Every structure is written in structure tokens, then in C-alpha cells.
Amino acid sequence: MTKRNKQAIAVIAIVLIVFSIVVFIIPFRKGSTFWIAYTAELLAVALQFPVFKLAYGNAEDLKSKVLGFPVFRVGYIYLTIQTIASIILFVLGGTVKHFPAWISLIVCMVILAAAIICSIATDIARDEVEKIEAVQKKDTEFIKLMRVKSQNLVNENKNEGISAMLDELSEKFRYSDPVSSSATTESETKIDILFGELEATVHSGNESKSKVICEKLNTVIDSRNNICKLNK
Structure with missing residues (x-):
């Protein structure tokens, strides 16, 4: 059991x-309404641990913890509302003669049902956010990789004759739309092939061929960026 879970249990206790x-x-009358409200409060307190586990059980980094907070918030809002409802029911059960126990039961069940529904909905929303972020991360991997590779090539180059072209190419990758799509697949495949050829020619010291490949790369990058603009 983690330290965080132990702390959660301690607070709940x-x-x-x-x-x-x-x-x-407090001398509340211990009738049916009291015991229904008290049991509902005990349940609300006890449910804080599974809610906490749902919110933070698999949280490994700060982003996961932040995304888990809305789930955790549902738990403590539920506990707060149930506590207020229980106190009101304690008072009503003690001051109103023959206060219907079924009203207490319905109130507590509605609060519990609302909390469960909100917890599930919030957890589903968190999962969707994580899926979207995972897709976006994957969709931006190509350009991010090319930014790193182009900058590395600039740093490794020892031929002054192509330094300016490599710098320009690196800048073009830096300011390119990072989001890939099915429409940019063909262009990105060409970019990948051409950049591999460029690395080979730069390392071999072939200045003229490097310039030709740089020009081709610039053209394909511009084409890809235009596709990105058209698909927005």
C-alpha cells in the first residue's frame, strides 16, 4: 500500500x-430517519477511498494527477452534500413528529446515484482526454523528430558551403505545422527518404548533391505545409 493510500485511509477514518x-x-432522536441518514453518511465516507483510488490509483506523473482531480472532486462534493443532507434529516427526524422515513431513504439514494453517475461520467471524460492527447502526441512525432534530426545535421556539418541551406532547412522544420494526418503521409514519406539521402551526402562531403537535395526537401516541406493548411 502506497503512502498516498495510507494518508487517504487516515483522513477517511x-x-x-x-x-x-x-x-x-448531540441528542438527536434515534429513529428510522436518523439511522438511514447515518448509514448514508457512513457510506459516503467509505466511498471516498474507492473514488480516491479511481482518481489517482494509476497516476504516475503530474498530468495524470491533474486529470484525476475532477474525479476526486466529485467524491468530496458528494460527501459534503450527503453530510449536509444527513444533518438536515437528523434535525427533521427529531423535530417533526412522524417524519416519513421513506423521504430520507429517497433523498440519500438520489444523492448516491447522482454521485455514482457523475464519477463515471467524469472518469470517462478523463479517459477521452488521455486518448486525444495520446493521438495528438503520435500525430506530432514526425515533425518533432525532423526538428531534432535537422538541428543535429546542422551541428554535425563541417562544410561551410551548405551551412546556410541546412540552417534554412532546420528553420523550416521548426516552423512547420507539427500535426500530421493521412493527407500528409505521402509528403512525409518523401521527406523522410530525402532527409536520409541528405544526411548521407552531408557526411560524405558532397556539396553539390547536398544542395540539390535541400532544394527538393524545401519543396516537399512547403507542399506538406500547404496540405496542412487546406485540411484545417
């Missing part, structure tokens, strides 16, 4: 103990 002491010290 403290809340449960304090609430129980308070409600039994």
Missing part, C-alpha cells in the same frame, strides 16, 4: 470518527 462522535453526543 478521522472524518468517520469525528462525525460519529458529534452525532451521538
Whole structure:
């Protein structure tokens, strides 16, 4: 059990103990309404741990923790609402003669159902956000890789005659639209092949061929960027 889970259990236990002491010290009438409201409160407290686990159980980095917060927030909002409802029911059960127990049961069930629905919906929304981010990350991998490779080629180049062209190429990658799509696949395949050829010619010191390939690459990069603009 992780330190975070132990801390969560400790907080839940403290809340449960304090609430129980308070409600039994105050002379509420211990009828059906009291026990329904008290049981609902105990359930709300107990459910905080699974909600906490759902929110942060698989969180490995800061982004995962941030995305888990809305799920956790549903849990403590549920606990807060149920606590207020329980106190109101304690008072009504003690002051209103023959207060219907079924009203207490319905109120507590509605609060619980709403909390469960919100938790599920929030967790689904978090999963969708993570999926979208994963797709976006994959869709930007090509240009990010080319930015790194082009800058590395600039750093490795020892031929002053093509330095300016390599710098221009690196800048073009830097300011290219990073998001790939099915429409840019053909262009990116050409870019990948041409850049491989460029690396080989630069390393071999073939200045004239390097210039020709740089020109071709610039043309294909411009074509790809135009495709990106048209598809937005």
C-alpha cells in the first residue's frame, strides 16, 4: 500500500470518527430517519477511498494527477452534500413528529446515484482526454523528430558551403505545422527518404548533391505545409 493510500485511509477514518462522535453526543432522536441518514453518511465516507483510488490509483506523473482531480472532486462534493443532507434529516427526524422515513431513504439514494453517475461520467471524460492527447502526441512525432534530426545535421556539418541551406532547412522544420494526418503521409514519406539521402551526402562531403537535395526537401516541406493548411 502506497503512502498516498495510507494518508487517504487516515483522513477517511478521522472524518468517520469525528462525525460519529458529534452525532451521538448531540441528542438527536434515534429513529428510522436518523439511522438511514447515518448509514448514508457512513457510506459516503467509505466511498471516498474507492473514488480516491479511481482518481489517482494509476497516476504516475503530474498530468495524470491533474486529470484525476475532477474525479476526486466529485467524491468530496458528494460527501459534503450527503453530510449536509444527513444533518438536515437528523434535525427533521427529531423535530417533526412522524417524519416519513421513506423521504430520507429517497433523498440519500438520489444523492448516491447522482454521485455514482457523475464519477463515471467524469472518469470517462478523463479517459477521452488521455486518448486525444495520446493521438495528438503520435500525430506530432514526425515533425518533432525532423526538428531534432535537422538541428543535429546542422551541428554535425563541417562544410561551410551548405551551412546556410541546412540552417534554412532546420528553420523550416521548426516552423512547420507539427500535426500530421493521412493527407500528409505521402509528403512525409518523401521527406523522410530525402532527409536520409541528405544526411548521407552531408557526411560524405558532397556539396553539390547536398544542395540539390535541400532544394527538393524545401519543396516537399512547403507542399506538406500547404496540405496542412487546406485540411484545417
